[in-house]
Amino acid sequence: MAGQTGSDIGSLVSRNEATILPEWLELQKNAGTLHTGRITEGELQAQSRNFLHLLRDALAQGGSNAGHAAYEPAKAMLAELSRSRAQQGFSPSETATFIFSLKQPLFNALNRDGAFSPEQIASTVGTSTLLLDELGLYTLEIFQKSREEVIVRQQREISELSTPVVKLWDGIVALPLIGTLDSHRTQVVMENLLQTIVDDEAEIAIIDITGVPMVDTLTAQHLLKTVAAARLMGADCLISGIRPQIAQTMVHLGVELNVISKATLADAFAVALRQTGRAVVKSRRVEGTGFADKKIGGREA
Incomplete structure (x- = not known):
């Protein structure tokens, strides 16, 4: 029917x-x-x-x-x-x-x-x-x-765009993180960072977490995985952007990153320069020009 x-x-x-x-x-x-x-x-x-x-x-x-x-x-x-x-x-x-x-x-x-x-x-x-x-x-x-x-x-695609690796100086790269770290994004972060370390022959990688709203145990584990992967590629890691609230939370949770950390990216960059035998020197003003000779990393800029 x-x-x-x-x-x-x-x-x-x-x-x-x-x-x-x-x-x-x-x-x-x-x-x-x-x-x-x-x-x-x-x-x-x-x-x-x-x-x-x-x-x-x-x-x-x-x-x-x-x-x-x-x-x-x-x-x-x-x-x-x-x-x-x-x-x-x-x-x-x-x-x-x-x-x-x-x-x-x-x-x-x-x-x-x-x-x-x-x-x-x-x-x-x-x-x-x-x-x-x-x-x-x-x-x-x-x-x-x-x-x-x-x-x-x-x-x-957004995750890949939000995890750029920036070259700060010869042998020094930075990875500014914005937002929450999850397992998938950690994988993207690792891939981008490791590839940049290889391409630029970087000695030091700075992971900046200023834009990460919260660091819990899981986020710390993701950071440690990234640090461990970078070390296997021969690059030392620094972490910057540790705010007071994040520091208190990590102490309360008993999280230990076992890596050098600084409050700002500028502080971490200064440490990276020292570790690579470079230094930032105050500029000397040249009379009559209004410009200054700058020495960065022991070389005139």
């Missing part, structure tokens, strides 16, 4: 496509699909016509069973549409409207078509509602997964 009903719906769509398609497009436009500017009317029309054809073929071969193999092309098209709209910034409701707005034109065609008895109309309405609901839920599931993938990728 379900298979026969599905076949009837397929025949209905085939006979009334000329009226179903424009009504469906109008409902989608009224719902604001085109107002976003992310899709053109031509693209929307092509997508709607393509799905209508795939749905018609699936109904003819697989009845109303959305799990039938005949529905795979239609589902593949919905999956591609959902992923595309997730990347374009459509909302879940805007994406779901593509399927759910098809119900009304289909019911209108059913009422106009004279080939169905009242009993067949009632059965067809129920079957088509369940079918479109299932396809709509499938569309939303793919959309949600795609949005999550976009968010994860964006978080990864």
